[in-house]
Each structure stands twice: as C-alpha cells, then as structure tokens.
Amino acid sequence: MSTAVEVINLSKKFHLYQDRTQTLKEMIIFWNRQKMEDFWALRDINLSIPRGATVGLIGRNGSGKSTLLKIISRILYPTTGEVKINGRVSTLLELGAGFHPDFTGRENIFLNASILGLSRRETERHLRDIIDFAELEEFIDNPVRNYSSGMYVRLGFSVAVHVDPDILLVDEVMAVGDLAFQKKCLEKINEFRRRGKTIIFVAHDMSLVQRICDYVVWLEHGEIKAQGRPGEVINRYLDLVASREEERMLQEKEKSHGQSEWNEGETPTDQDAGDKHEQYIITDQTDPPARTNRWGNHQVEITAVKMFNHRGKESYSFECGQPATIAIHYIMHKPVSDLVFGIGIFRDDGLHCYGTNTDIDHFEIESLPPKGVVECQIQSIHFLEGRYFLDVAAHTKEGIPYDYWTRCLEFSIFSRIKDVGVARLEHGWVVLGNSERALLKNKIWRNKEQ
Numbered sequence: 001m002s003t004a005v006e007v008i009n010l011s012k013k014f015h016l017y018q019d020r021t022q023t024l025k026e027m028i029i030f031w032n033r034q035k036m037e038d039f040w041a042l043r044d045i046n047l048s049i050p051r052g053a054t055v056g057l058i059g060r061n062g063s064g065k066s067t068l069l070k071i072i073s074r075i076l077y078p079t080t081g082e083v084k085i086n087g088r089v090s091t092l093l094e095l096g097a098g099f100h101p102d103f104t105g106r107e108n109i110f111l112n113a114s115i116l117g118l119s120r121r122e123t124e125r126h127l128r129d130i131i132d133f134a135e136l137e138e139f140i141d142n143p144v145r146n147y148s149s150g151m152y153v154r155l156g157f158s159v160a161v162h163v164d165p166d167i168l169l170v171d172e173v174m175a176v177g178d179l180a181f182q183k184k185c186l187e188k189i190n191e192f193r194r195r196g197k198t199i200i201f202v203a204h205d206m207s208l209v210q211r212i213c214d215y216v217v218w219l220e221h222g223e224i225k226a227q228g229r230p231g232e233v234i235n236r237y238l239d240l241v242a243s244r245e246e247e248r249m250l251q252e253k254e255k256s257h258g259q260s261e262w263n264e265g266e267t268p269t270d271q272d273a274g275d276k277h278e279q280y281i282i283t284d285q286t287d288p289p290a291r292t293n294r295w296g297n298h299q300v301e302i303t304a305v306k307m308f309n310h311r312g313k314e315s316y317s318f319e320c321g322q323p324a325t326i327a328i329h330y331i332m333h334k335p336v337s338d339l340v341f342g343i344g345i346f347r348d349d350g351l352h353c354y355g356t357n358t359d360i361d362h363f364e365i366e367s368l369p370p371k372g373v374v375e376c377q378i379q380s381i382h383f384l385e386g387r388y389f390l391d392v393a394a395h396t397k398e399g400i401p402y403d404y405w406t407r408c409l410e411f412s413i414f415s416r417i418k419d420v421g422v423a424r425l426e427h428g429w430v431v432l433g434n435s436e437r438a439l440l441k442n443k444i445w446r447n448k449e450q
C-alpha cells in the first residue's frame with residue numbers, strides 16, 4: 001500500500017516571549033530585553049500514513065495535535081525534519097481560517113477554494129453544491145463577519161470536501177456545528193473513506209474516533225505516546241486521563257479536608273438544623289450549594305467519608321458502570337436505638353440523581369459498635385460522565401438528623417461511550433421481522449396469562 005503522508009524526524013519549536021513590562025515607560029526602557037524562551041511543541045515525530053487510512057490524532061490540550069496538522073497542511077514549517085505528501089490536501093483547521101471577515105460567503109468560497117488549489121472555473125463548477133451542502137443559500141451574499149460559528153464551520157467544511165482532495169485534514173471543528181450538520185459531516189467522511197481517501201482528524205470525542213478511525217496516534221507533550229489500533233490506544237489514553245483525574249480529585253479532597261469539620265461549641269440545634277435543611281432544598285432547585293454544610297444534634301457523628309474503587313483503592317474518579325463503595329466513618333457519642341445512615345448523589349448542576357438509606361433498603365442495624373464504618377457498596381455506578389457531589393447523613397427513622405453533611409465530597413465519572421442523559425440503562429437492541437414480532441407478542445401475552 002502506498003504512503004499518503006510521511007512524517008520524518010519532525011520537530012517544531014516556538015519562541016515564547018516573556019513580556020514582564022507593566023508600563024509604557026518600562027516597555028520603552030526595556031524594549032530589547034524581552035525574555036525569550038524556546039518551547040518544543042513537537043519532538044521527533046515519525047509517522048507513515050498509508051493511502052486510504054482514517055487516522056485520529058488524540059491527546060490532551062496543548063499536546064501538539066493542531067501544530068502537527070498545520071505542518072502537514074504546510075501552514076506551518078517544521079524546525080527540523082520533513083513531511084512528504086502524496087496527493088492533493090484539503091484542510092479544515094480552526095474556525096474561520098482562510099476566510100476574510102469582510103467578504104461575503106460567496107467571495108470567501110472563491111478565496112478559500114483558491115487557497116486549497118482550485119481554479120476559478122473549477123470553483124464555479126462546484127459553487128452550487130458547496131452552497132447547498134453548507135445550507136447557506138439565504139446568507140451567501142452577506143459578509144461572513146455576521147455569520148455564527150456554526151455557519152462558519154458549515155461553509156469551511158463544505159469548501160474543504162468539495163475541492164475533491166486526496167487527503168483531508170480536519171481539526172476539531174465538527175463539534176461546533178449542530179447535530180444535523182455533524183451527521184452530514186460524518187456521512188461525507190464515510191463517503192470519503194469508501195472512496196479510499198486519506199483522512200487525518202483531531203478529535204476529543206473518543207467514541208467518534210473509535211467509530212471511524214482505522215488508526216490512532218496519541219500525542220503527549222509533543223511526542224508520540226502510542227499509536228496503533230483505535231481500541232488499544234484509546235483505552236490506554238482513557239486510563240491515563242482517569243488516573244490523572246483520580247490524582248486531582250484526591251489532591252482536592254486533601255486540600256478541602258478539615259474545612260468542613262465543625263467546632264464543638266458550634267454544633268447547631270435541631271431548630272437550626274430544620275432551617276438549614278429547608279434552605280438547602282430551596283437552593284438545590286437551581287444552584288447547588290457552593291460549600292459543604294453540616295447540621296444535626298451530634299449524638300452520632302460522621303468523622304470521615306471516603307470512596308473506593310473496584311480494586312479497593314481510595315478513589316474519586318470512576319468509570320461509568322464500575323463498582324464504587326462509599327465508606328462512612330462514625331462515632332456514637334450516646335447510644336441510640338433508631339439509627340439510619342443515608343446517601344444522596346447530586347450532579348454539579350444540582351440535579352438530585354439518587355438517594356437512599358438503610359431504612360429504605362430495609363437494612364436493619366441491630367448492634368452497632370460505638371465507633372465504626374458503614375459502607376454503601378454500589379455494584380455499578382451507572383451515572384453518565386460528569387462531576388457529582390455526595391451528601392451523607394446519620395439520622396433517626398423520623399428524619400431527625402444526628403449528623404447531616406451535604407457536599408461532603410466531590411467525585412467524577414468518565415465514560416468510554418457517549419450516550420446522553422443522567423444514567424446508563426442496561427439495554428440491548430434486536431431487529432425482528434413482522435412475523436417474529438407477532439410471535440414475540442404472543443409469547444409476552446402467554447407469559448402474562450401464566
């Protein structure tokens with residue numbers, strides 16, 4: 001198979017100017033003393049992309065993906081190394097690149113197409129298709145400075161695909177368009193794949209990369225961390241993202257540790273507790289409480305709350321569907337007979353996602369040591385990707401709080417699948433013909449009768 005793009009020992013250095021002057025006077029005096037630092041955005045990249053491959057460039061912000069794409073499309077030049085290209089390249093980089101804001105959409109089509117190597121006559125031949133694909137008929141003679149970001153991206157994508165390139169380079173612009181346009185872009189990309197074109201695109205949406213790429217290159221600090229089949233590379237990348245997130249959450253928890261502890265003398269009364277509870281519920285409708293909040297009569301005190309992952313390691317970052325354990329450490333200052341432990345999980349926009357307690361779950365607490373740990377063991381935490389907050393409480397069966405602790409900790413969920421909503425429902429899909437459907441109905445009906 002012949003090679004479409006070959007990147008050989010490529011590195012790119014930027015000069016970063018550290019301008020420390022504060023005033024005009026300082027600028028004039030120190031104009032030639034600006035401190036300049038070298039920054040290597042890419043280091044020793046070697047890649048060989050075969051013709052017809054769809055390649056995803058992944059990596060965290062600032063890892064060098066766009067810089068690599070710009071060098072391949074000859075917008076930037078490498079500091080060392082070289083790029084060999086086999087075929088006509090069309091690029092869709094950041095929003096509005098290659099557009100003049102004062103020109104109309106129509107004028108920009110000609111400008112953009114000429115940058116991408118099309119003659120005026122060729123552009124005229126494709127003009128109708130470009131406008132139709134971009135769905136900009138009504139606005140095509142307006143200056144593009146009046147366009148929305150979605151309109152910009154539609155026009156840019158439309159030109160980029162209609163110049164009939166051999167190699168299509170797309171930075172993460174698809175995320176800007178609406179769902180209908182994203183679908184159209186994907187159809188076009190799939191059509192390109194069928195026609196054996198080479199596509200290199202930058203994406204943060206791993207499910208998209210998984211779906212359409214044959215090959216993935218993962219950049220980290222300007223170097224290739226891994227490359228190969230999408231499943232393997234994406235899993236390694238997501239594992240690293242998850243472990244960094246876990247570290248961050250642990251550090252944040254350590255930082256906030258102690259902030260929510262209450263002082264002996266400040267223990268609120270039951271009356272205060274009732275008031276605060278009400279306050280909390282009201283705030284919860286629109287804006288979750290910004291800080292942790294505690295109240296109760298302190299006969300049973302929650303001394304610490306921790307979360308653990310499926311390996312039993314303390315963790316505040318979980319993959320959707322994995323087990324999670326909430327451990328509530330308590331001390332009983334006075335023996336109590338009707339103790340209930342509860343949890344509440346809130347999304348960062350305040351949505352109450354789940355709540356339960358030992359009473360609802362009919363978990364009878366018969367003899368409780370004066371000091372111990374109660375664990376809520378969740379088999380699969382099915383919330384979708386996002387930030388969540390945990391409330392824990394020890395209270396009587398009537399709901400009188402011994403210790404009620406809102407937002408006692410924050411945790412995050414990440415997911416390799418991009419379904420939407422609040423929680424993942426375990427499900428499957430089947431396709432049935434009409435006769436099978438009828439059989440199935442009969443079966444369900446018979447089952448009901450039994």
Ligand SMILES: Nc1ncnc2c1ncn2[C@@H]1O[C@H](COP(=O)(O)OP(=O)(O)OP(=O)(O)O)[C@@H](O)[C@H]1O
Binds near residue numbers: 063064
């Ligand atoms: N013209 C420039 N001058 C100086 N530094 C630059 C320039 N362009 C990019 N950089 C730096 O190079 C690094 C890589 O940037 P690049 O845009 O390639 O990253 P990226 O992986 O595409 O990030 P993102 O996912 O946020 O788009 C960043 O630290 C960025 O600040």
